[in-house]
Amino acid sequence: MKKNLVFLAVAAIALTLIITGCSKKNDTPAYSAKQISGTYKLTASTATVPGFGDVDMMDAIEECAKDDLQTFQEDGNYQYVDAGVTCSGSNDEEGHFLVKGNLLILNPDANTPDTATIKSFSGTKLILSTPVDYGGLTIVGNVTLTKQ
Numbered sequence: 615m616k617k618n619l620v621f622l623a624v625a626a627i628a629l630t631l632i633i634t635g636c637s638k639k640n641d642t643p644a645y646s647a648k649q650i651s652g653t654y655k656l657t658a659s660t661a662t663v664p665g666f667g668d669v670d671m672m673d674a675i676e677e678c679a680k681d682d683l684q685t686f687q688e689d690g691n692y693q694y695v696d697a698g699v700t701c702s703g704s705n706d707e708e709g710h711f712l713v714k715g716n717l718l719i720l721n722p723d724a725n726t727p728d729t730a731t732i733k734s735f736s737g738t739k740l741i742l743s744t745p746v747d748y749g750g751l752t753i754v755g756n757v758t759l760t761k762q
Contacts, residue, residue: 644715645732650740653685654759657739662754671755676701684759686711692720718742737761 656679659671672680681698682705694707712722713732720728730742733756740759745752 642716643732643735645713645718645735647686647690647711647713648688650713650718650732650735651686651688652761653683654740655683655762656680656757657760658756658758660756662756664751664753668756679705683762 656675659675660668661671662668678696678698678701683695683697685693685695687693690710690712692709692711694705696705709721710723712719716732718730718732728744730744733741733743735741738761740761742757742759744755746755
């Protein structure tokens with residue numbers, strides 16, 4: 615009888631260790647400011663619209679904005695420069711950014727920081743995704759930035 619109780623106790627402990635040791639793996643990649651640091655140019659933009667799928671948005675972007683550069687520095691500073699052909703008025707911008715897991719957060723100390731999900735990063739291509747509520751419809755904007 616004692617052998618059965620010991621066996622059951624050991625089996626219960628082993629089963630508990632197996633179950634708690636096999637927790638779900640977090641497949642969400644984590645990035646750092648150092649990894650994504652560099653100067654980028656917009657090379658693709660799409661919007662995922664429910665019922666319509668992906669819509670190419672590059673034609674909707676002014677030509678003068680397609681040559682602009684976005685620089686992310688290792689120290690957490692960023693700079694957006696209206697390069698080459700400038701649009702009416704300068705759109706240059708500076709600020710701070712934070713990379714937290716798979717999120718890129720511009721101006722994290724602002725009341726409403728701009729947050730995008732890093733969908734992928736290959737070392738040269740940074741693909742960001744941001745949902746936007748448009749009259750109760752959630753449209754997901756996707757941009758591809760290519761390192762220069």
